[in-house]
Amino acid sequence: MSQAYDIASLRAEIGPVKWEDNPILVRQKSRDFYWYSPVLKRELETVTADVVVTPKSEAEVRAILKAAYRLGIPVTPRGAGTGNYGQAMPLMGGVLMNLAEMNTIRSIERGRVICEPGALLIDVDKAAEPSGQELRMFPSTRATASIGGFVAGGSGGVGSITWGGLRDFGNVLRLNVMTLEAEPRKLELTGEDLHKAVHAYGTNGIITEVEAPLTARYDWVEVIVGFERFDAATAYALALAEQDGILKKLVTVVEGPAPHEYFLRHRSLIPKGASVVILMVAPHALDAFEAFTRPYKDARILLDSSKASPETLKGLPPAYELTWNHTTLRGLRVDSRVTYLQARYPSEGALQAIKTIHDRYGEEVRGHLELIRFNGRIGFAGLPLVRFTTEARLNEIIAEHEAMGVMIFNPHRYTLEEGGMKQTDALQLAFKRETDPKGLLNPGKMIAWENPEFDFSAGRNFLFPGLEARARAAGA
Amino acid sequence: MSQAYDIASLRAEIGPVKWEDNPILVRQKSRDFYWYSPVLKRELETVTADVVVTPKSEAEVRAILKAAYRLGIPVTPRGAGTGNYGQAMPLMGGVLMNLAEMNTIRSIERGRVICEPGALLIDVDKAAEPSGQELRMFPSTRATASIGGFVAGGSGGVGSITWGGLRDFGNVLRLNVMTLEAEPRKLELTGEDLHKAVHAYGTNGIITEVEAPLTARYDWVEVIVGFERFDAATAYALALAEQDGILKKLVTVVEGPAPHEYFLRHRSLIPKGASVVILMVAPHALDAFEAFTRPYKDARILLDSSKASPETLKGLPPAYELTWNHTTLRGLRVDSRVTYLQARYPSEGALQAIKTIHDRYGEEVRGHLELIRFNGRIGFAGLPLVRFTTEARLNEIIAEHEAMGVMIFNPHRYTLEEGGMKQTDALQLAFKRETDPKGLLNPGKMIAWENPEFDFSAGRNFLFPGLEARARAAGA
Numbered sequence: 047m048s049q050a051y052d053i054a055s056l057r058a059e060i061g062p063v064k065w066e067d068n069p070i071l072v073r074q075k076s077r078d079f080y081w082y083s084p085v086l087k088r089e090l091e092t093v094t095a096d097v098v099v100t101p102k103s104e105a106e107v108r109a110i111l112k113a114a115y116r117l118g119i120p121v122t123p124r125g126a127g128t129g130n131y132g133q134a135m136p137l138m139g140g141v142l143m144n145l146a147e148m149n150t151i152r153s154i155e156r157g158r159v160i161c162e163p164g165a166l167l168i169d170v171d172k173a174a175e176p177s178g179q180e181l182r183m184f185p186s187t188r189a190t191a192s193i194g195g196f197v198a199g200g201s202g203g204v205g206s207i208t209w210g211g212l213r214d215f216g217n218v219l220r221l222n223v224m225t226l227e228a229e230p231r232k233l234e235l236t237g238e239d240l241h242k243a244v245h246a247y248g249t250n251g252i253i254t255e256v257e258a259p260l261t262a263r264y265d266w267v268e269v270i271v272g273f274e275r276f277d278a279a280t281a282y283a284l285a286l287a288e289q290d291g292i293l294k295k296l297v298t299v300v301e302g303p304a305p306h307e308y309f310l311r312h313r314s315l316i317p318k319g320a321s322v323v324i325l326m327v328a329p330h331a332l333d334a335f336e337a338f339t340r341p342y343k344d345a346r347i348l349l350d351s352s353k354a355s356p357e358t359l360k361g362l363p364p365a366y367e368l369t370w371n372h373t374t375l376r377g378l379r380v381d382s383r384v385t386y387l388q389a390r391y392p393s394e395g396a397l398q399a400i401k402t403i404h405d406r407y408g409e410e411v412r413g414h415l416e417l418i419r420f421n422g423r424i425g426f427a428g429l430p431l432v433r434f435t436t437e438a439r440l441n442e443i444i445a446e447h448e449a450m451g452v453m454i455f456n457p458h459r460y461t462l463e464e465g466g467m468k469q470t471d472a473l474q475l476a477f478k479r480e481t482d483p484k485g486l487l488n489p490g491k492m493i494a495w496e497n498p499e500f501d502f503s504a505g506r507n508f509l510f511p512g513l514e515a516r517a518r519a520a521g522a
Numbered sequence: 523m524s525q526a527y528d529i530a531s532l533r534a535e536i537g538p539v540k541w542e543d544n545p546i547l548v549r550q551k552s553r554d555f556y557w558y559s560p561v562l563k564r565e566l567e568t569v570t571a572d573v574v575v576t577p578k579s580e581a582e583v584r585a586i587l588k589a590a591y592r593l594g595i596p597v598t599p600r601g602a603g604t605g606n607y608g609q610a611m612p613l614m615g616g617v618l619m620n621l622a623e624m625n626t627i628r629s630i631e632r633g634r635v636i637c638e639p640g641a642l643l644i645d646v647d648k649a650a651e652p653s654g655q656e657l658r659m660f661p662s663t664r665a666t667a668s669i670g671g672f673v674a675g676g677s678g679g680v681g682s683i684t685w686g687g688l689r690d691f692g693n694v695l696r697l698n699v700m701t702l703e704a705e706p707r708k709l710e711l712t713g714e715d716l717h718k719a720v721h722a723y724g725t726n727g728i729i730t731e732v733e734a735p736l737t738a739r740y741d742w743v744e745v746i747v748g749f750e751r752f753d754a755a756t757a758y759a760l761a762l763a764e765q766d767g768i769l770k771k772l773v774t775v776v777e778g779p780a781p782h783e784y785f786l787r788h789r790s791l792i793p794k795g796a797s798v799v800i801l802m803v804a805p806h807a808l809d810a811f812e813a814f815t816r817p818y819k820d821a822r823i824l825l826d827s828s829k830a831s832p833e834t835l836k837g838l839p840p841a842y843e844l845t846w847n848h849t850t851l852r853g854l855r856v857d858s859r860v861t862y863l864q865a866r867y868p869s870e871g872a873l874q875a876i877k878t879i880h881d882r883y884g885e886e887v888r889g890h891l892e893l894i895r896f897n898g899r900i901g902f903a904g905l906p907l908v909r910f911t912t913e914a915r916l917n918e919i920i921a922e923h924e925a926m927g928v929m930i931f932n933p934h935r936y937t938l939e940e941g942g943m944k945q946t947d948a949l950q951l952a953f954k955r956e957t958d959p960k961g962l963l964n965p966g967k968m969i970a971w972e973n974p975e976f977d978f979s980a981g982r983n984f985l986f987p988g989l990e991a992r993a994r995a996a997g998a
Contacts, residue, residue: 156654156741156805157738157740157804157805177654178632178654179738182767210765210766214765214766214767214768215765215768215810215811215813215814216767216768216769216810217767219806220809236813237809237813238816259767259806259807261738262633262654262655262737262738264632265632287898288897289686289690289691290685290686290690290896290897290898291658291685291686291690291693291735293692293735328633329632329633330632330633330634330695330735333695333712334692334695334713337712337713337714337715337716340714419766420766421764422763422764422765422766422900423898423899423900424899
């Protein structure tokens, strides 16, 4: 596979689009939070694009895609680079299409926002605020992540306790995507067609516009409830999550001693060893929350942002920045051995599975649970903190989880399938055939495209040959 | 038990409170929709108050309660009389306290409304509309029911698909209640204390102010989906209800041929024999709803209010007036043999229980299901339509349902316990001891107060001796 792309011709063809080819800067923009995973860190460390182009309009996107098609140059889209599966890392080099400057928020209506993909989630929420609205869900990287990146590379987050995941019907309303063809087309995806491009890592089209649902906005109260025991924290979190009348945006459980050890700016609030439940509760639900909590004699309210003094609150990051992938990040900053899994626990018997895991692994696997709605009921997702020793041991832990009925979305793999359902997504594959006949969009991420014979059940990782070839070429 | 209340002294003591003692008008106001039940119709037909008083302020409520205490006169509060368990029927006569004119809406804030108990639900929603908000839930009698009556005598309704029931934490924020004592006190109930007065039929305090949560308001789209088979309609409704991202306010299933036969103004839209799923869907969820529905090849959209012509919509009642207790009402209007049950189907195996019932009773019991959230998951409540023959047969059907694990909240009984959990509510009983030492508030409705020895497990109905005595006195 040739690595010698005709970048000069590309530049000439696309005209005055913002262009960056300083290798250091290009390398920076070719990264995401892949280094959360010691496996991806090793596998992807040499990955870099040849050039970063930063379109400011759909017309510029079209020009880039058209030229890339003619010249056979890979194009990998990037929002804000806050993913951590290497979603936006250009395994085959070529063009890194940075969509950060296509960030116009076009309209806010009742229940909807229309914006460009590079709009930051926090900016969308700010724009929606005067209408009394906000996005249904955001990742813990809300402050820096783009909406297009979230839709293309995320799966849910803060808000999923109410609304489920991004791939659920209704959580994205419309996507405009541009194809990589001789004459790039703009396709408008709605309804069931959204599944073609949501969580496809941009492998089958460049998202140029997003329409997302809005919901009622509240000044969410941040609450941290401490427990001596992880199982008590978990049982409480589940029972609270199941309270349909207590409106909340976040219910997270983190096993002790991680909260005290890793949440440095909250440290003085959290007793050593305590497990915590981290919450965002609507102001008008606070009284009910307190009433619900009172019978839990082992529960201690460690923080209630509506009652805390300004001094206490000063310098604290938002509570959601202790949750979802930020939990891992805070662990990593304190202890470089920390890595993680992404798990979904079985609908029946989740508490038992969680206990079994706790008892089995002890300090090697620390519980981090995220309560979400899934198919009409409350359940547990999680990003358990794993003390990394070897890749073999990590894979063993994954296999053992799966044997217990815990589904692992492996965050140590860069492909859609291995980080997802471990099977071909026929809809996304078929759509790629339409939108990207040369296979130039974010190559190496969709196994079904790269190797239709790949056997997902064989338990072997997919190794993208292009990545190796590229690495060899770079080393040569 | 003496029926000779000193009404004249009451009038003298309470001063210029609005007063009605014309027996015909008093009798009218002493009724609710108890006649839905042939059993209650027979048992309660002679029930009437001695006088209707209509306070306009808390001060007037206090004066009435104070005088009633001194004189030993029962006081039964009434909102709009839209209940159908005889909740507001004064079994012992005395004062019917009509709260309809205490209907001020005091404030609308973010997530909250504060109002007097007589405010109609529809008026609360109108008042909240400019803020982009509405109540979380309302009964099908929204247009005529009061918020105080709903809280005191209802259990949930349209909106429970998202928020669960009225008794769930967070679905009522505060109640002010006045006690019936020598010096009536005003108590402010919040948190867990709300359970003392929510769904207590006013047996332990007169609600004088309600604070209720508000949520985002939408121009809900009314949709009716038709199916040839009831089981197909039911399975579809459950699957749709479990779509966490498709925002809806109502998911109801009514078995054919009831919809065509009973929904007279919708009749031309509904094929003979069809079972229907009746929905309220948020406008921005409509596209996702359609995408979700498309694979159901046996589903036919019979009405979509967002696409229907003005002529089609003209003269149609709101779709929610085909659901919850209105389904029964519409059946009764067409066929006087129609009565109903109130059921909750088991969390596990609901579809099987529903099918078993369907197969067992045929035309005698027609399915009417209401999808609700219950303890964090979607489940089935229902108000099956029963073709009434005898009371013995009705009780048999109830017993058979219970044997199948279907919980029946018997709408043919006027007591809290028999229409509810069939056990003493210790909290409400204890509260009554505090608030109503003479037992004058809505007498006969709380078995635990009237007969602490009553054996709920014996399968016998409670007969309130006061009711009989009163009937005899009236007949004498």
